[in-house]
C-alpha cells in the first residue's frame with residue numbers, strides 16, 4: 516500500500532531528523548533487530564548509538580551486523596562511534612541512558628499497557644531528559660483504509676490511539692516534564708480516499724524547553740545510579756582519534772612513501788625515470804615541493820659499528836651531475852677500503868620534511884614535521900637517522916657485489932624490524948649493527 520514501505524518511511528523520518536539536527540548521542544528504544552541502528556551508524560555526527568529492547572533474543576539475532584566492516588578500517592577518519600545494545604525495559608531507569616541528544620521510540624508505546632506508558636513517560640522525559648524525543652505509534656483513524664484489517668494492526672498491541680488521544684498524552688507529558696511537541700507522521704492516504712484521516716503512523720517530535728546551544732545538561736542532581744539493563748553488545752569503531760590507530764596508519768603511509776621516494780631516486784640514478792623530483796611534484800600537486808628540498812642521503816654503516824659515514828647526494832637540479840659523481844667516487848673508495856673487515860649496509864635516507872610535503876595524508880595526520888618526528892620516534896617499524904630528521908630505507912643496487920646482498924637479506928631476517936626501534940642514538944646504532 517505504501518511506497519516506500521511504511522517501516523522504511525518511519526526510519527527515514529528519523530534519519531532526516533538526524534541529518535538536520537546532528538545529535539551526537541542517540542538511543543533507539545524498542546530497537547528490535549537493530550534495523551534503525553544499522554542505518555544511523557552511517558551518520559558521522561553520531562558518536563554514541565545505543566539500542567534497548569526487552570527482548571534480548573531479538574536483539575542478538577542481528578547485532579553482529581553492527582560491527583565495523585573492512586572499509587571502516589581502510590578509510591579511517593577522525594569520526595568516532597561507539598555502539599551499545601542493552602536488554603531492558605523502557606519502564607525502568609538506567610543511568611547509562613541519561614543525557615542523550617535524541618531518543619527514538621518507533622512503534623513501541625502501543626506494545627505497553629497504559630500503566631507502563633506512564634512509567635515510560637517518567638523514565639524517558641523525567642529521568643533520561645534527552646534534548647529531543649521522536650515517538651511514533653499507529654493512528655487508529657487510518658485503520659479503515661487498511662485492507663482486510665480487523666481489530667488492531669498487531670496481536671501484541673495493547674491500544675491504538677486516535678490523533679486526539681495521542682495528542683492528549685503528548686501534551687500532558689510536555690506540561691509535566693518541560694517539553695514542547697510537534698505532530699506529524701508518515702504514510703498518507705491515497706489521493707481521493709478520506710485524506711482527512713491523517714497519517715497511517717502518527718509521530719510526535721518533542722524538544723526539551725530551555726535548552727541552550729543544543730547542549731544537553733542533565734536536569735537536577737537527582738541522578739540515581741541505577742543500572743537495570745544488561746549489556747548485550749558494545750563496539751568501538753576505529754578512529755584516527757585513537758592514538759594507536761593513528762600511529763598504525765601513519766607508519767604504513769611513511770613506509771610506503773619512503774619506499775616510493777627511494778625508488779624514484781634510484782630510477783633517476785640509472786636514468787630510468789625522472790626520480791624523486793617528479794615524484795614530489797606529482798604528489799604535492801606541483802608547487803611547493805621543489806628539487807632542492809628533495810635531498811637524499813646515502814648512509815653507510817659498518818658492521819663493526821666503529822664508523823658510520825654519510826654521503827649526501829642531492830637529487831634534482833640543485834647539484835650538478837659532476838658533483839654527484841665525484842661524491843659517489845669518494846663513497847665507493849672508502850667503501851672498498853673497508854670491505855675486508857666490515858660488512859656494508861646502505862640506506863637511502865628520506866628526510867621527514869620531504870615526506871611531509873610530498874604526502875598530503877602524512878601532513879594531514881601529523882600537522883607538522885616535528886609532530887611527525889615525535890610520532891615516529893618509538894615506532895619499531897620505522898628506522899630514523901641518528902638526528903631523527905630522516906627515515907632510512909634499505910637500499911640494494913642491482914648487480915653490485917659491493918652491496919653485500921647476503922648481509923642485506925640477513926638484515927631482513929634477523930629481527931631487523933625489532934632492532935630498529937632503538938635506532939636513534941649512536942650507541943644504539945652500534946648495538947643494532949652488532950646484531951647483524
Ligand SMILES: C[S@@+](CC[C@H](N)C(=O)[O-])C[C@H]1O[C@@H](n2cnc3c(N)ncnc32)[C@H](O)[C@@H]1O
Pocket residue numbers: 522544545546547548550551567568569570573603604605606620621622623626627
Ligand atoms: C514493533 S517492534 C519495534 C520495531 C522497531 N522500533 C522498528 O522501528 O523497526 C516493538 C519492539 O518493542 C519491544 N518492547 C516491547 N516492550 C518493551 C519494553 N517494555 N521495553 C523495551 N522494549 C520493549 C519489543 O520487544 C519489540 O522489539
Ligand SMILES: [Mg+2]
Pocket residue numbers: 622623625626669672
Ligand atoms: Mg506495533
